[in-house]
Amino acid sequence: MDLSIPEEYRQLQADLGSFIDRELRPLEEEHLDPEEDEIPVELAHRVRRRAAELGFYAADFPEDLGGSGLPALGMVLLRETAWSSGSRLAAFATYGPEGPTGVLLAGTDEQKKRYLTPLITAEKSMCFALTEPHAGSDAQNIKTRARKDGEEWVLNGTKHFITNGKHADFALVFAANDPEKKAQGGITAFIVEKDTPGFAVGRAQRGMVDGEAQFELVFDDCRVPEENVLGGPENVGMGFYAAMQFLAMGRLSIAAMCNGIAQFAFDAGLRYAKDREAFDRPIGKNQYVQGHIVESLIRLKAAKLMTYECAWKYDQGDPVVQESSIVKLYASEMVNDVVDRMIQVHGGMGWMRELPLERLYRFVRIFTLVEGTSEIQRYIIAKTLGL
Amino acid sequence: MNIVVCVKHIPDPNLPPEMDGTRLKREGVQGVLDPGDEFGVEAGLQLKEQHGGEVTLVSMGPPAAREAITRGLSMGADKGILVSDDALQNADALVTARVLAAAIKRAEFDLVIAGVESTDGYTGTMPATLAEFLDVPMITFVKELENAEGNLKVDRQTADGYHVVEAPLPALITVTAGVNEPRYASFKGIMAAKKKPVDELSLADLGLSGDDVASKQTVKELSPAEERKAGEVVEDDGTAAEKIADFLAEAKVI
Numbered sequence: 001m002d003l004s005i006p007e008e009y010r011q012l013q014a015d016l017g018s019f020i021d022r023e024l025r026p027l028e029e030e031h032l033d034p035e036e037d038e039i040p041v042e043l044a045h046r047v048r049r050r051a052a053e054l055g056f057y058a059a060d061f062p063e064d065l066g067g068s069g070l071p072a073l074g075m076v077l078l079r080e081t082a083w084s085s086g087s088r089l090a091a092f093a094t095y096g097p098e099g100p101t102g103v104l105l106a107g108t109d110e111q112k113k114r115y116l117t118p119l120i121t122a123e124k125s126m127c128f129a130l131t132e133p134h135a136g137s138d139a140q141n142i143k144t145r146a147r148k149d150g151e152e153w154v155l156n157g158t159k160h161f162i163t164n165g166k167h168a169d170f171a172l173v174f175a176a177n178d179p180e181k182k183a184q185g186g187i188t189a190f191i192v193e194k195d196t197p198g199f200a201v202g203r204a205q206r207g208m209v210d211g212e213a214q215f216e217l218v219f220d221d222c223r224v225p226e227e228n229v230l231g232g233p234e235n236v237g238m239g240f241y242a243a244m245q246f247l248a249m250g251r252l253s254i255a256a257m258c259n260g261i262a263q264f265a266f267d268a269g270l271r272y273a274k275d276r277e278a279f280d281r282p283i284g285k286n287q288y289v290q291g292h293i294v295e296s297l298i299r300l301k302a303a304k305l306m307t308y309e310c311a312w313k314y315d316q317g318d319p320v321v322q323e324s325s326i327v328k329l330y331a332s333e334m335v336n337d338v339v340d341r342m343i344q345v346h347g348g349m350g351w352m353r354e355l356p357l358e359r360l361y362r363f364v365r366i367f368t369l370v371e372g373t374s375e376i377q378r379y380i381i382a383k384t385l386g387l
Numbered sequence: 388m389n390i391v392v393c394v395k396h397i398p399d400p401n402l403p404p405e406m407d408g409t410r411l412k413r414e415g416v417q418g419v420l421d422p423g424d425e426f427g428v429e430a431g432l433q434l435k436e437q438h439g440g441e442v443t444l445v446s447m448g449p450p451a452a453r454e455a456i457t458r459g460l461s462m463g464a465d466k467g468i469l470v471s472d473d474a475l476q477n478a479d480a481l482v483t484a485r486v487l488a489a490a491i492k493r494a495e496f497d498l499v500i501a502g503v504e505s506t507d508g509y510t511g512t513m514p515a516t517l518a519e520f521l522d523v524p525m526i527t528f529v530k531e532l533e534n535a536e537g538n539l540k541v542d543r544q545t546a547d548g549y550h551v552v553e554a555p556l557p558a559l560i561t562v563t564a565g566v567n568e569p570r571y572a573s574f575k576g577i578m579a580a581k582k583k584p585v586d587e588l589s590l591a592d593l594g595l596s597g598d599d600v601a602s603k604q605t606v607k608e609l610s611p612a613e614e615r616k617a618g619e620v621v622e623d624d625g626t627a628a629e630k631i632a633d634f635l636a637e638a639k640v641i
Binding site: 008011012015016018019022054055056059063068069070074 | 458461568571572573574575576577578581
């Protein structure tokens with residue numbers, strides 16, 4: 001059993017690290033206020049474009065669509081590297097919810113060329129419009145309706161918490177074409193372009209981190225041509241299946257981000273425990289402080305190892321239903337714990353905006369909620385055990 | 388244009404150096420392509436993009452030195468030559484130049500690019516010696532270069548500006564760190580590098596004998612650099628500004 005990181009991934013990580021040091025840190029220093037959360041949309045876009053040009057951004061997508069065919073394990077490591085750097089702009093060096101989604105691989109060749117490739121090259125951005133005010137975890141109970149009218153579909157309903165909703169060039173919208181059937185053939189995914197009449201961006205929904213990231217989307221008799229059904233007209237009712245197929249990669253991505261952030265917080269805490277002196281010795285000599293550091297290290301190591309194993313299995317063709325839920329659940333709870341403990345190690349200084357820890361504390365809270373809450377992950381894991 | 392770039396595999400300069408007697412420990416430590424050589428590789432790749440041709444990387448070192456060549460190949464170079472032989476373990480700069488010259492002369496070349504000096508040994512003498520063995524003109528400290536129909540035209544960095552120098556090809560140049568932005572390797576580049584040819588040659592393959600590579604120089608002794616002395620702290624009792632001005636005047640800064 002060889003658990004060493006393959007040389008090609010190690011090199012790629014080193015290159016991403018150089019890119020962050022050489023290009024992103026100076027850019028960050030010039031343009032970002034360290035005490036403010038918000039990052040200008042244009043700046044994020046600029047970083048995405050450059051990272052795509054260099055082949056980092058969506059390296060895991062197929063080569064013929066503009067990616068590099070990087071296996072999931074490589075992508076997990078790249079993402080971890082980006083987030084462990086502590087650079088806020090590095091967050092855009094690998095794609096997020098505004099970028100390409102594996103779900104679009106279920107599209108027709110024409111759809112992939114027209115919609116997926118520009119996402120992989122970061123020329124365009126999208127939004128994933130599934131969640132509704134009354135349907136989050138229970139996604140198959142969405143109320144947005146799709147009604148066939150001639151060669152068009154007419155969409156009506158409201159989506160919310162939609163990341164990048166305001167800036168997206170198109171939305172991937174899930175709507176019920178046959179509410180009775182629910183997930184079994186009753187939900188269709190539509191590609192809806194930005195300026196389609198009847199499609200409007202509603203209010204911005206603010207969260208624990210400042211800035212406008214999530215939005216309401218409103219569909220009012222929005223007419224979408226038949227060819228914009230994901231996978232073509234014969235895939236009406238198959239939207240939910242398409243989305244389910246790519247859940248594992250989404251969960252792995254969250255875990256990789258959590259591992260990266262936890263590593264960054266851990267490094268900061270360990271450094272502080274060695275440097276900061278109180279009662280004439282480094283605070284790291286105190287057993288309570290050591291406890292925070294050691295527990296964090298153990299949990300971080302466990303999360304990383306299970307993430308790598310899950311990604312490796314995924315690359316061997318395993319659907320990793322149980323593993324990806326375990327990984328997402330564990331890593332997201334781990335990062336909340338580690339950031340909390342590292343703030344504790346820093347004492348009052350950890351609470352201050354001068355240091356990045358308080359922002360991370362607010363930021364990581366989302367990870368036990370998105371891509372399936374911790375409760376949903378536990379439910380899935382229990383189901384895989386026949387419970 | 389056939390471009391040869393000399394590359395060296397060195398212990399990672401970001402880690403504390405480990406010594407083996409009077410020699411730097413090279414085996415069993417994390418090695419990298421000399422960061423100074425990345426500028427040479429980049430310069431070679433840019434010339435290839437403008438004029439076509441091939442970039443060949445040449446290195447001398449233990450088998451692990453192949454890593455440095457692979458790194459350059461993943462940036463976009465076409466092929467590599469690694470000269471590896473137990474008899475070369477104590478090679479000095481003169482021997483290195485002789486060996487590299489023999490390896491380079493095996494094929495036709497238009498331009499040889501080297502770093503100004505290595506980041507580990509710092510003798511800075513190897514490129515000039517190599518130019519002599521190859522019997523080609525040499526231009527040092529190149530910051531800009533252009534190939535105008537078989538004539539090399541370069542801007543050569545000096546302390547207070549730059550010289551514009553021309554030389555016929557083939558020639559050898561050394562490039563200073565910072566002349567360009569060495570490119571990052573992409574996953575595609577890294578994977579492609581695995582399939583690019585690397586010739587591994589012994590001294591016998593180059594027609595050299597043990598006598599040809601006997602070092603003329605030996606390092607007798609090594610001692611650590613003197614630690615920086617603690618600075619002087621000036622407590623401000625109202626005369627601090629004066630004291631600092633005196634200090635700067637003494638140092639001839641003001």
